[in-house]
Amino acid sequence: MGKITGFLEIERQDRTYAPAGDRIRHFREFVNPLPEPEVSRQAARCMDCGIPYCHDGCPINNQIPDWNDLVYLGDWEAAARNLHSTNNFPEITGRVCPAPCEAACTLNLEDKPVSIKTIECAIADKAWEEAWIAPQPPSEKTGKRVAIVGSGPAGLAAAQQLARAGHEVHVYEKNAYPGGLLRYGIPDFKMEKQVVARRATQMAAEGVTFHCSVHVGRDVSIFDLERDHDAVLLCCGSEVPRDLEVPGRDLVGIHFAMEYLPQQNRRIAGEPLGDVEPILADGKHVVVIGGGDTGSDCIGTAIRQGALSVTQLEIMPKPPERENKLLTWPHWPLKLRTSTSQAEGAKRDFSVMTKRFEGRNGRVERLICARVDESFKELPDSEFELSADLVLLAMGFLHPVHEGLVEELGLTLTERGEVAANDQDYRTSREKVFAAGDMRRGQSLVVWAIREGRQAAHAIDKALMGHTNLPR
Numbered sequence: 001m002g003k004i005t006g007f008l009e010i011e012r013q014d015r016t017y018a019p020a021g022d023r024i025r026h027f028r029e030f031v032n033p034l035p036e037p038e039v040s041r042q043a044a045r046c047m048d049c050g051i052p053y054c055h056d057g058c059p060i061n062n063q064i065p066d067w068n069d070l071v072y073l074g075d076w077e078a079a080a081r082n083l084h085s086t087n088n089f090p091e092i093t094g095r096v097c098p099a100p101c102e103a104a105c106t107l108n109l110e111d112k113p114v115s116i117k118t119i120e121c122a123i124a125d126k127a128w129e130e131a132w133i134a135p136q137p138p139s140e141k142t143g144k145r146v147a148i149v150g151s152g153p154a155g156l157a158a159a160q161q162l163a164r165a166g167h168e169v170h171v172y173e174k175n176a177y178p179g180g181l182l183r184y185g186i187p188d189f190k191m192e193k194q195v196v197a198r199r200a201t202q203m204a205a206e207g208v209t210f211h212c213s214v215h216v217g218r219d220v221s222i223f224d225l226e227r228d229h230d231a232v233l234l235c236c237g238s239e240v241p242r243d244l245e246v247p248g249r250d251l252v253g254i255h256f257a258m259e260y261l262p263q264q265n266r267r268i269a270g271e272p273l274g275d276v277e278p279i280l281a282d283g284k285h286v287v288v289i290g291g292g293d294t295g296s297d298c299i300g301t302a303i304r305q306g307a308l309s310v311t312q313l314e315i316m317p318k319p320p321e322r323e324n325k326l327l328t329w330p331h332w333p334l335k336l337r338t339s340t341s342q343a344e345g346a347k348r349d350f351s352v353m354t355k356r357f358e359g360r361n362g363r364v365e366r367l368i369c370a371r372v373d374e375s376f377k378e379l380p381d382s383e384f385e386l387s388a389d390l391v392l393l394a395m396g397f398l399h400p401v402h403e404g405l406v407e408e409l410g411l412t413l414t415e416r417g418e419v420a421a422n423d424q425d426y427r428t429s430r431e432k433v434f435a436a437g438d439m440r441r442g443q444s445l446v447v448w449a450i451r452e453g454r455q456a457a458h459a460i461d462k463a464l465m466g467h468t469n470l471p472r
């Protein structure tokens, strides 16, 4: 374990952020890494619990107590090897994961969990700096060909695992660059895109062929992919957003979050926006509908673009400031969280329903809202108005796009509209076609997508070869 008395002697420290007034002037990452000796001290707080709840709380079962100990002992290279044995992209989860491991940590019973995410990120960043991360091409090829549609974290993790197992892997991506929501959804201020690009470079050197700007079902037939490969893995994400079908929805100035966010990521990357109307928040009163993380990303982006004001509306009641640990631990608790973007100056309001949008000359100017009770019933005399020049809808995603390859293949869907496949063999209703990530599981997290990609790779390797050495 770390230091036997570490958790008694050492206070929890975590990464700090550049002040809001500074960081909103740019779109770069703003987290200040802890100095290396402090990371080792933090790792020393780990108690190497008999039942490591952190390990169970992590969807990819990162061996957290083991690498905490290695970091405490100063063997960072072994820590990086250990970390990569369960996680293809720890520098990504080290930046954007909400860290269910920390919620599950035994020391979280006292609100002072081990700074697991910070330690993970430090290990992975150091591994890149020291060039310990290198391509790992397979020593033998199997002669089998696998097509992967979609290059989000699920597709990338599966591609890396399958290429390392010796298969010829082709990744098809409709966007210009690989990464899925890592590249086009998550803003640069949470994760700069070179973090994703260098992984794609590593994977190309391991034998993965990326076919970008290819929309399967439009530019390439899914039946051709099925015919020309031994297996096809669909990792197309959950791209159909939940809409707000109230009067005035068709006014100009009301957009889905995923119409807005990718534009800014493309601007920063110098990628053309294409044939779309630019959406910008500068000089505007912005209302974000939806209180989750996508909403927060809209807030941070709008503030950096120079919005006059940003208000975030949530229909759910305000959660408690603190969870009741004895009821919730080691699970992810519902409690009031303030994201870095919200802390940059957004006004938040809860238990609010939008009844209609109103405007002039076809453009949105205001929202007519009302307060609701816990069953979303409107409270009497609670109607109020909110000015808005730009409204961003961030109310989650329903299911993957059905038009195109899903319908063409006639895949069986779940009741919620995801592609039906279990989490053992990941096989869809079609023999050679597999599905993983948000497309199978529904809207989720990067770490879950990595898990799905790894497990689907295990299942496909086994289906193709009769056995597999890939971990699940």
Ligand SMILES: Cc1cc2nc3c(=O)[nH]c(=O)nc-3n(C[C@H](O)[C@H](O)[C@H](O)COP(=O)(O)OP(=O)(O)OC[C@H]3O[C@@H](n4cnc5c(N)ncnc54)[C@H](O)[C@@H]3O)c2cc1C
Pocket (backbone or CB within 6 Å): 096, 097, 098, 149, 150, 151, 152, 153, 154, 155, 172, 173, 174, 175, 179, 180, 181, 182, 185, 186, 190, 214, 215, 216, 217, 235, 236, 237, 238, 257, 258, 261, 293, 294, 297, 404, 405, 436, 437, 438, 439, 443, 444, 445, 446, 447, 449
């Ligand atoms: C704005 C936003 C911010 C988020 N922030 C976080 C966060 O901070 N932390 C976190 O853990 N999770 C976050 N999430 C959730 C997380 O990004 C997703 O759960 C995860 O990316 C899902 O991975 P995936 O590989 O299944 O799908 P995606 O990342 O959605 O990738 C799917 C890919 O498939 C491609 N594709 C789809 N159809 C086709 C086709 N027919 N042909 C070719 N290509 C196709 C798409 O272009 C896309 O690149 C966020 C989500 C959003 C929307």
Ligand code: SF4
Pocket (backbone or CB within 6 Å): 045, 046, 047, 048, 049, 052, 053, 054, 055, 064, 065, 068, 104, 105, 106, 107, 114, 116
């Ligand atoms: S639960 Fe916390 S203290 Fe226990 S092993 Fe995991 S990180 Fe260490």
